[in-house]
Amino acid sequence: MAFPLPTPLSSLPPPTEPHTFRMLVTMHFHDTGTRTSDTQGTALLSDIPTHAMDCGTCPIHFHQPWAHQGLSPKQWGDLEQEIHLYLALISQRITVLVQEAGVGFTFVIQILLGCEILPNGTFHTFCQTARDRQDFVSYDLATGEWTVMPGDELAQRVYEYYSQDQGIASHLRFLLQDLCVSEAQSFAYYGKEVLKRQELLVAVVFAQQPPVAPELPLMLVCWVTGFYPQPIHVAWLQDGEEVPPGPGLSSSGLLPNADLTYQLRIVLAIDPSAGHHYACHVEHSSLGGHSLIMPWAWCRGLSRHWDVGLILGISISLLATAGLAAILLWRRHCESLSLP
Template sequence: MRKVEPEYWERNTQIAERNEVTDRHNVKILMERFNQTRGFHTFQLMYGCELDDDGSIRGWNQYRYDGGEFMALDTQTWTYTATMSQALISTQRWNSPEVRAGEIYRNYLENECIDWLKKYVENGREELERRVRPKVKVSGQHKDGTLMLHCQVYGFHPRPVDVKWMKNGVDDIPTYETTHVLPNPDGTYQIRVSADVMPGEDDSYSCYVDHSSLGAPLNIVWEPPSSWVTLVVVTVVVVALHVAAVVGFLLYR
């Protein structure tokens, strides 16, 4: 990955420090609007841009307060829309002819943001285009008459992946639990998908994995360990011996 110039970090550090001051001020303003005098409160800003392979671009700019949607930029009209009544005073001012904040942000999202995105892609092209095949491990647990299936997919890159359990190679099984795609220390990713099923005598279960590093999707079949079969046989034998001993005791009493 190419390194950016030292001035990049200095410039962005200064921007972050200025934003911290602004955000502290914004929190105080919002606390007044919500009639709050104390407590822990959060003010969040999310913005960014996308550049697709066909050249189309998309941008967004959203604000949240205490986890709830506060206001957002409508990229069709390039005006701000309030999702809380306390945001109306802000959207009215930002949408006014004197301020036109939406148009200012439009210029940033469609130009400067895209320029930076292209630089980031070029600098990190080697890492972004790296393809690492996923490793897959399947396991199962019998509990209370049901079978809990686990599919652990790990060591893959890039991040996007499709993982699900299949019954008899055809039917999707409703997912019982799915973790988020999590990063590994080496830059690869991992995910676990679990399903709770009622096993049938002739049913087979497989974990379906589709990833850009694969020529074709994987279907890893879960097979019960042979020790489970042995355990069932031993249990039957022990029960049979116990019954025989009881019968013998009754006959020779």
Template sequence: MLKLLHFATFQNSTSVLVGGVGLLGDMELGSLDISTGNIHYYRAWLRPALPKEDWDVIESSIKSYIRDFNRLVEMYATMPYPFVFQTSVGCELQSNRTVRTFFNIAYEGQNFIRFCLDTGTWEQMQHNQLSATAEQLMANASTLNEVIQVLLNYTCVDVLRLFIRAGKADLERQVPPIAVVFARTAGPAQLLLVCRVTSFYPRPITVTWLRDGQELPPNTSTVLPNADLTYQLRSTLLVSPRDGHSYACRVQHRSLGDRSLLVPWGRLSPSGDAAPEPRFLGTRSRRADGLFVVRALQEGTECGDRGRPAAGRGRHGRTVGTEIQVRPRPAPPLLSEPPFPPRSAHSRCRKRQRMDEGRSVPLAETTAGRYGGCGRGTAGEGRGHV
């Protein structure tokens, strides 16, 4: 989908702030500078995708529409200041090879009038005085309507196809997700498990909870954008601290192919204590597909030799045999969440034997030190990197 979004904030009868943004799918192509009215381009392939003459026509048309739109509003608006108008115009190539076009105008975030390409006329989307007045004004703007018809019938679709070809690498970009599972106390007899998934692209993703290996009904939040052009979401599950079941968060995403990212949460004991989440502390080996397979070991509060909890000293001291595929890079923080929990038991965890090489190295130099164990996080938290 190629979409242009425009907004105009009318502060009073003589002052208006105008801005806009161009999108290809969910990828930002450029924006209209509020201060200068100039267009800024964000993709290196964007300007070469069209001849300079075409860009001149596009920029001139955008500025002409904004100027005429502002003039009409200033002449006929009767609503109290300040107020905001918005325009959404674009086209989309659908799976059956048809084209969907749209040209909508909104007031204070609500669409109230749209251009119908089939009839070449404007159509009310709300039955009120504002919609009726706007329909009459736009119907009399014959020159503008002719430009809109050419824009939607030909220009938008042609430009969309060229942009899809030029921006193929950006459109096909895939970034695998990073998942974290942690718990919060929700009440005297309730525990809220949270699976936080971030840094994935493209946007479509499936996150489910498993109880003893069986899928539970989904309960996920809205997918939100990160600042680095990736996405995040969370999925929660309310459990009883004494139910005796084991839980895991399963993440399915296009970047993982036919595999899934599985982040387990330790079994909830009948006594009500939640066993800590597996850390990435154990053996690692490289598979044929280049990914690391890490066997997660449960960690107590003390460190024994060869990456195992010290016998009789750790709080839980048992291993979990789940294999988790990981990608060796740290998890970036989420925009809407605080940093990961502070480190725990780090001062007691000086060194650990690397199980795959049989030599002693500082924890910070091992994969365990970078992604789990004593180097990061607290007991009761699990991470999965794919």
């Protein structure tokens, strides 16, 4: 369900693109005599880390210089107190319920809450928890109701308590509807340059043959890395047509790099003797409206016993001369490796 945006903490224009602000909290419950929990937290705007917290009562750290803009030091202090109070209530109540249920300690509670703000003036919120990576309880701001994972005694006790405790629901409404939405709008405004950054990709095409089983299909690999933002389309073409999903096509999925860029690997199993032409097709916003096509078929005459049939790395410059030079070097490489 969508709601009108609450009045922001400052007068800011709405975001031009959807943005999601997520707050992730991990609570380690252990029996050390005092039966306390260790708490850490982090926050992200879309996929950009913005804040971190080392313990349930620690000050909030800012990962981005714009992550504290839009609020005065006093307002940030008030928000910290509200967050610390919410986490303390969660920790204390779960500890009591564990003792009542006789479940035993040494487990991890993970809390994910946040919101998505849209350019049309609406927002969506979410609040989910897990225990040891299993669904636990969740909260729906639109209905004000909790949902419980069936068959979990501790989850059932937490659900019953939260359903009756208006204080927890009040803190959640503040965190989700007031804090999250207003701050997400503020961060999207002050951090717009980071959110709109473009990182040019590097693409590599090569072929691999299993050395112990040369009778198996040849594996064509298209590896694209160093790109930002996330949205990208990578596909193998066979004779100019995109290869549809099937047992011979696999993908690594989107993977993060340490420098806040991404990588992706698409693998296609082929029979070189079939005589088809193959190329890797890449579409990404950093290419400035162009697409990249990297053909492999020029070297299809290589021996099937080569571990690497062809390797080509391209740092995209979008300059025609650079593209022509890469093609000439590629063609010469193929000619030097081709069988007589």
